[in-house]
Amino acid sequence: MYPALKGSQLRLFDDAQIHTLHEGVVRLLEEVGMKVKSKQAFEIFEKGGAIVDPVSEIVKIPREMLEKAIKIAPSKVVIHGREEKHDAVLEKNRVHFGTGGTVMYALDFETGVRRVTTTHDVRDLARLVDSLDNIAFYVIHTYPADVAEEDVDANRFYWAITNTTKPIMGGMYTMKGLREAIQISEMVAGGADQLRERPFVSFITLMVTPLVMDGHYTDFLIEVAKKGLPIAVPSEPLAGATSPVTLAATITINLAETLAGLTLAQLVNPGTPTLIGTTSSIMDMKTGTYVAGAIESSLINAGVAQMAQYYDLPLYATGGQSDSKLNDCQAGYESASQAMTLGLSGANWIHDAAGLLECCTTVSYEKTVIDNEIIGNVLRVLKGVEVNEETLAIELIKKVGPAGNFLANPHTAEHFRDEFFMPKVADRLNRITWKAKGSMDTHQRAHLLAEELLQNHRAKPINPEIRDEIRRMFPGIKGEDLV
C-alpha cells in the first residue's frame, strides 16, 4: 500500500456552512435536476425513482434517492498498482498526487519546441512517473496523435500498463476503445475476476456543467459501472462562465453534478467503486478563456474536498497546474500554491499535479520532475512535526550543552532523512560552486535528472507471452516495446 499522508488541516467551512452547502446540493437536484442525454441513463434513473420528464430530458433526484446513493457507495476505493506497494487506498483525508490531462502537446525533450504528442509520450511519461517517488499514480495525460482515433484507447492503456506499476486511470474516446482497454487489462490481470479483485486500471467519465449528463460519456460510465471497475465522475464548472462567479455556488453545482453521476453508478451496479470529483476552475475575466493555474480553482477543490469528507466519499480532485508556457517562475509558484492547498485539503486523488503547462494543454518532462519535487515539499508539510521523547531530544541537548553543536551527533545522522525533505532539483549551492557546475537554472537541472531517468528506468515488465499475445490481438497498438 502507498503510504499516504493525511491532509485536511485546511478547513474552509464550519458545520453550519457544510449544512447550507448540502441543502443547496439537494435543492439543485430536486428543483432543477440534470438534463440526461443518455437514453439508457434516463431509463435507469426513472426506474430508480427519479422524477423524469422525457420531453426536456430532465431528471430530478429526490433527497432520499441521493442520500441512499451516498450511503451505499463505498467510502473506500482502492485503485491497485501492478505492484502492491503502489496500491492507492482512497478514503477520508488520505492524500495522493499524480498526473492528469489530457493534453495534445508536449515540449519536446530534445528541442524544447512544442509539438503534438504521440504514443512515445504515453510510454515515456509512464516510465518517468514510475521512477518518481512523490507521484503516486498515472492518469494517462497525453493523446497519441500518431494513431487512428479508434486505436487511441488501446494504445493509451497498453503503453501505460506496460510502463508503470503504479495505479493507472484514463479517460476514454470510443466505446470500442474502452472495451479494448478493459480487455487488455483483463489479459494482464489474468482474467475479468482478477481485474475486478485488484483493478490497476480505472476510468474517468464526466458531467457537463451546468447540470448536463452527456450521452456519449454517460454511456461510458454505465459500461464501466457494469464491469464493477473504479470510475471517477467529476464535473468541471468554470466559475463566472458555466457556473455562477461565486465560489460557494460553483462548489454546490459541482457537488450536485458529481453526486448525480455517483447516483447513476450506484443504480447501475450498487457498490461500484466511485470517486466523486472536481476539475473546476475559473474563467479568466481579462480574456474570457479557461485557466488552470488559478488559485481559486484550488479553493473550489478544497471546498469540495471538505464536503467529500463530510459525505465520506473518496474524491478525485485537481491541482498543481500552471498557465505558464515554460518552466519559469510562474510555473513554479502557481503549481506549488495549488499543490499545497490541495494537499492541506485532504483530497484523495489529486490529478493534474505533475507535468502540465499552458492551461492544461501541454506536458513537459522537466516540469514533471519539478512537480515531483513540489509535491515532495507538500508531503513534508503533511507529515507534520513529530513530538516524542526522541524528537524532543532534551537529554541530547543537556549532553551537548551550551556552545556545542549537533552536526556530528549520531542523533542528527539518525533523524535527518526523516526530518528534512531532500530536494533533488533545488539548487542550494553557493554561487561559486553553482557557477562551476554550469550556472544552471531549474529547467536545466530538471532536464538532466529527467534525462537520466528516461535513459535508465524501466518499469517491472508484464509477462512477455501475454504482451506478445496482446500485440497480436490488437494490431492497432503502435510502437516498439522497450527492453
Added chain:
Amino acid sequence: MSNVLEELNQKVIEGKLEIVQELTRQAIAEGHDPEEIINQGLIMGMNVVGVRFKAGDMYVPEVLMCARAMSGGMEIVKPLLMGKEIVSAGKVLIGTVKGDLHDIGKNLVAMLLESVGFNVINLGTDITTEQFIQAIKEHKPDVLGLSALLTTTMLGMKDIIDQLVEEGMRDEIKVIIGGAPISQEFSDEIGADGFAPDGASATELCQKLLA
C-alpha cells in the same frame, strides 16, 4: 581480503562505531597486521564514503558518523603500531579569526579533514594573530586554515598572512581561507594559497596543496 576486514569496511561505511570497534578487536585477535587493519579495513571503507559523499548519495551527518566509527577503530589499533606512525595526510591548524565567533563551518572542515586522514589542530574561535603565530611555531602544521563569516572580520586574515611574511615563516606553510563572504578574488588579493567554497572542497584543496 579476509572476511573481517571486508566487514570492517562495510561497517565503517554504515557508520557503526561499536561494531567497528568490536570487529577491530576481532581482526587483532585473528592475527591481522595492525597496518593491514588500518589500510584495508578502516581507511578503505572511508574512501568509499568519500566517493559517495561527492556523488551526493551520502550527507554530512552520515560522513561524520563514518569518520567517528573509523577513528573508534583507529584508537584500538594505534597502540599496536609500536612506534610506527600512521601515515598522516598532513597536519592542519585551523581557527576562526579575531572578533568572529562562528564555529560550525570551521568545525565541519576540521571533521571532514580528519575523516580523510589529516591531523587537525582546532584552535576554536576569536583567535588573534599572535595566538595563530604562536600555535604555528608550536605545532609546525603543513596547512593553516583561517575562517571568517563576517565581512568585518575577514580583513583580519590579511593581518595574519602579513605577519607570517614578516616573521619569515610564509614559505613554510600553505594558507587556506574560507567562510561565506570569502571569494577566490579575496584569496588572491591577500596572498592566500587557496580558498574553498564549502567544507567538502576544503579537503580536496588541502590534498592538492600538499600533493
